[in-house]
Amino acid sequence: MRKPIKNSMSCLRALMILLLVVGQPVSAQQQDGAERVAKAWLEKMAWSLRNLNYQISFVLLYPNGDFEPYTWRHALVADQEMEHLSMLNGPGREVVRVADKVSYFEPNVPPYSLQSEVINGPIPAELFRQPANLAKGYDFVMVGTSRVSGRLAQQLRIVSKDKSRYSYNLWLDKQTALILRLDMLNMQGEPLEQVQVTSMNVTAQPDEYFSRIEAEKMPQRIAPADRPSQNADWQFGWLPAGMMEVRRSTHRLPLTGQWVDYMMLSDGMVDVSVYLQKLDSDLAENGWLQQGANTLLSLQNGQMEITVVGKVPPQTASSIAKSISLSGRTSRD
Amino acid sequence: MTDKKFEDLSAWMDGESSTGMIGETCNDKELSAKWRNYHLIRDGMRKELPAQLNFDISASVARAIENEPAILAPKKGLRDIPVIGSVVPLIRHSGQFAIAASVAAAMIIGVQQLNQPKPDQPFSSAPALQLPGMQAGGLSPVSLEQTRSLPRTDGIEQKRRISAYLNDHQRQMRLKAQKVERTGENKTDEEANQK
Structure with a gap:
């Protein structure tokens, strides 16, 4: 009886299981299924973040009322990833990544570059690159659909397996699986840090900003003195x-x-x-x-x-x- | 006589009469009707007439009041019990004070937040890596006012150490990405070193 159910439409399966197993603890198989769906969402997000041309504005919020607005651009130019993260308030801090070279432009410090495939920004980089690596420490839970930043969003929860770390609520765009909102919650479920996307543009062509970047003129790569x-x-x-x-x-x-x-x-x-x-x-x-x-x-x-x-x-x-x-x-x- | 009366009224309405005519107008039915008409005419001439004219509000209000049943003995309410009666207004007042105070507090906090310089930024205030030709330590310490406010003798030193750790943590997070990228080559080396 289980086999045909499994092969049929997922909504039908959900309905059947609901009817059959009401009152019983959710079966392990069902949980696996939900976890697989959640992982598929994260994989899709990772793919989109690497391969799409997008411009995302987001605000990082702290519980004490502080906030920091950012603009984040990404493009695939001639099969090469280009990324730009800019802090909009204050003296201006810019991080530009061309393939595996990340350049930092900050006040009071001469610009420099590091070798890295990710920008270490307000959003955990590993989440973007290899979400599968998180599975050792975290469980993924599908939550539901809601509306965030004017778009339909899929909500996921990321919870540490041994309850030793903060948990996350993540909202992904239904269409592109790009990130719309990310809350870091303490053990009491109160937010510690929130990333809220305010606008998102996915375009077929790379943003013209990237045509102005000359990869050769980026600052020297330095090695840490450690x-x-x-x-x-x-x-x-x-x-x-x-x-x-x-x-x-x-x-x-x-x-x-x-x-x-x-x-x-x-x-x-x-x-x-x-x-x-x-x-x-x-x-x-x-x-x-x-x-x-x-x-x-x-x-x-x-x-x-x-x-x-x-x-x-x-x-x-x-x-x-x-x-x-x-x-x-x-x-x- | 009546003409004189109306003339006075007109003058008064135009602000040309030295003596007021409020009492007379109120007492004299004819005068008050004229007064109303004059106003209506004036509004009409100035094109200030409302979209809907209710000519006799006063009469209908008076009628409504008349129809209102008279309450001879007001119902005893909670308010009328002596102690509660004096407490309730107090609570209401203190509620108002609380609101006012919280608004003021919010303003103060808001102002403070606007004025205070940004504390350390999540991805970028990390201090410099050891840049060529740059000395370590040229960075402003992380603000920790929120957690420790009392200046102690060793407070400054402690703050410095805390800032140092927090800054270094930020810096290492940047470097981590770099290292992770090179794990393939480096891991073996590191492991060899450890053994």
């Missing part, structure tokens, strides 16, 4: 589901100039920085604070101070920090 980590003897006893170490180095902090051992963890949606610093004296600062969605947490472990920074709940940051084991003395000053 050294590879020399203390490979610190390990995590616990990490949130789907979170992995993506980077490890030793470098100086920008303002204080102190040397730190550094490790970056990422689950695709959020990046978490973990710092290890030798204490000069006994004034370790155990504590945490929240700045916007970012949590900063410091605690002392022997002669070392562990600091965790990232958009994760304080409890998670604390668990990460506490799970670190220093299997050996670090000798760096």
Whole structure:
């Protein structure tokens, strides 16, 4: 009986299952089906974001009433991706990406370029590029249809599997699967950051803005001055589901100039920085604070101070920090 | 006599009479009818007549009042119980004050938000990477006024450290993308180093 149902129209199947399984917990098969649909939506979004010519205006909102408007352009010019993210308020910050070179134009700093296939903007880049990678740490749930920015939108929820990270509400355009709205919600379901698209234009031809960009005249690509980590003897006893170490180095902090051992963890949606610093004296600062969605947490472990920074709940940051084991003395000053 | 009366009325209406005629006009039926007509004529001449003319509102209002049944003993309401009666207006007033205060607070907050310089931006205030020919540390610290307000002796130092971490986190997120792009070549190296 299940086979023919599965092969028939999805709405019919939904109706049948509803009739047959009312009162019972939703079957695993059904859940798989919904998850597959959600993943298909995300894949479609990733494809659209890479292949369409679009111009999107969006506003980034904070719960304290602050907001930042952006314009975001993307085009495929001669099979080469070009992208432009511009912050509209304030002194003006522009990020331009031509294929795998991202150039930053900011006040007070000479322009520079980095090698990267994504612009690290207000929207998680991994979500755009390889949404399949998120499946290790997050569940995707189809929610329903609504209207956002004057367009029909499909709503999805992205929830961390072990409830250790913030969850997201995502609205995608029904036609193109481009992003219309993204809410980051804390554990109580209150928004921490919201991206709201205000206008969206998908065009057949690339925006004329990109014809003015001369790829050769972009600033020099620079390499970070970080050294590879020399203390490979610190390990995590616990990490949130789907979170992995993506980077490890030793470098100086920008303002204080102190040397730190550094490790970056990422689950695709959020990046978490973990710092290890030798204490000069006994004034370790155990504590945490929240700045916007970012949590900063410091605690002392022997002669070392562990600091965790990232958009994760304080409890998670604390668990990460506490799970670190220093299997050996670090000798760096 | 009547003509004199009407003349006075006309003068008064044109603002040429030194003495008012309110009392007389109210008391004299003929005069008040004239007064109404004069006004109507004037409005007509100035093309200010309303689309719909209700000639006798006053009469219909008077009729309506007359038809209103007289209430001799008003019903006792909650208000009339002494204590509640004095509390209710108080609540109403305090409600008004609360609204006024919250409006003022909202204005103050709004003004503060408009005036304060932007704190660190999500994708870009990250400080510079180690740029050629640039010193590290030339960046304004992240504002943390919202979370820590009391200046302590080590507060500034603490703030500096917090800013340093937050800034570095932003910077590393940019670099991460770069690294991720090169994972293919680098991972093996890194793994080799770790072992």
